[in-house]
Amino acid sequence: MKRFTSILLAAVLAAVLLAGCGAAPSSQPASKPASQPVSQSEPAPAAPEYERATVRVAYMPNMGSGSAIVTGIEMGYFDEVGLDVKLTQFQGGPAEIAAMASGDIDISQIGHGAHALCIEGQAKIFALDLLGVSDEVLANKERGINSVADLKGKTVASTAGTSAEIVLNLVLSTAGLTQDDVKVVEMDANGCVSAMISGQVDACATWAPSTTTIKEQMGDNCLSLGSNGDFVDTVTFPGSFICTEEYAQEHEDILVRFGQALLKAQDYRAPHIEEVCGWLAKEIEADDATILATKDSGEWLTGEFIVKALADGTIKNYYDSQQQVFVDGGRIPEKVPVENYVLFDVMQKACDAYTAAQA
Known part of the structure; x- marks a missing residue:
């Protein structure tokens, strides 16, 4: 009897010791061997932390110039990358470039014609917005x-x-x-x-x-x-975002963040163009119907398209074709390398950040 009692006590003690060492409850799967580690969900990567910055942006009160920037503001895409955008209206690209040169404006959206000033060295292109037909x-x-x-x-x-x-x-x-x-x-x-x-x-x-x-x-x-x-079969009319060379050198990070938010805004703009017309009408205090009538005034490029078009050389071809128009019209004497005035490296970094954020 003593021997039986001793065996029974030993068995109970062993069970207690196993429980104390963390034996898995019956409701949990048994531990996997070392070659098959337990699957654990990895925490989502932390969102990038940005130093907030204010960007003074010039635009013209029309869909071709203002649609993407207004979309980015309304949807909070610029805020997501730590940028506060302050808008100022102008009536033409040359005046916008003059304002950048004087230090009153940081970034401008320009139509086709003002690109000649970029070719002449007065500004740098860092983002493609749309193809204009207005x-x-x-x-x-x-x-x-x-x-x-x-x-x-x-x-x-x-x-x-x-x-x-x-x-x-x-x-x-x-x-x-x-x-x-x-x-x-x-x-x-x-x-x-x-x-x-x-x-x-x-x-x-x-x-x-x-x-x-x-x-x-x-x-x-x-x-x-x-x-x-x-x-359009022979000529492209890009609308672009630009800045001075000095601003590009000192604030490349802001340009990349701006470009990243812009790509996201372009993705939203294309399928929601009527909604965007309403936003712009409110921003420029114009009649809703008047702005809505201009909803087809641009070929509304998407961020997804721009990423691919940058990779396969389509965007470079746009600017090359555009430059030829200026040469043929006598606006500029001869062509120069597109890389002289288009910041393809900034475009690529913005595309990379946009793509990473989509993953």
């Missing part, structure tokens, strides 16, 4: 204008150094004309609207939403003689 040459039929050829000797309002001026030159060339054959009057986009509606000029070259307003106010008396959409 510039148009409009004429007053009451002035006896029924074709491009009828523009000869007429007064045409335009904004020098902008995409509208480039389109004016292209449209004139279809009838064998140049600016020497017309009287060009310098006006900004708002001036073109009032001058056309009041009859101060015979025709104008400008962009949406000014073109939309002119057509609405003039009705059947307004004739479209051509737009950059008529030349």
Whole structure:
């Protein structure tokens, strides 16, 4: 009996010792051998910590210039990368570049025409935004204008150094004309609207939403003689974000973060363009219907497309093709390497950060 009791006590003691050493409860799987470690969920990588910065951004009050930046603000994408964006309206790219040179603006969104100033070394391109198709040459039929050829000797309002001026030159060339054959009057986009509606000029070259307003106010008396959409098979009209060379050297990190947020904004903009029209209308205090009518004024590139287009050389080809337009039109004397004024390294870093954040 004593022997049985001793054996029983030993068995109980062994069970207690095993429990004290952490034997797994019956509800948990037994430990795996060393060659098959227990699967544990790894903690998600911590979000990058950014030093907050304020970026002063110039844009023009139209969908081509303001849609991506407004989307990024509304959706909080710039805030996600530690950037506070402060917007200032301008009526043209050359004025934006002048403001950057004076130190009043950090980053600008420009249309096709102002890219010539980048080629000349006045600014650096660090992000592609869209391909523009909103510039148009409009004429007053009451002035006896029924074709491009009828523009000869007429007064045409335009904004020098902008995409509208480039389109004016292209449209004139279809009838064998140049600016020497017309009287060009310098006006900004708002001036073109009032001058056309009041009859101060015979025709104008400008962009949406000014073109939309002119057509609405003039009705059947307004004739479209051509737009950059008529030349897309041979010419590209990129809209880009730019900065000065000095700013790029001192604030590359901000440019990369800005570019990363922009790519995300472009992804949202394309499938939600009508919603974006509403945001822009509110930002620029314009009529919703007027801005909505310009929803097709650009080829709304996505971040996903831009990542691929940068890798396969499509984006470089866009800027190369654009530069050829300036050469053919006599705006610049000869072509220069695109790398001279396009910061492809910043574009790539922004794409890499965007791709990593998507994973």
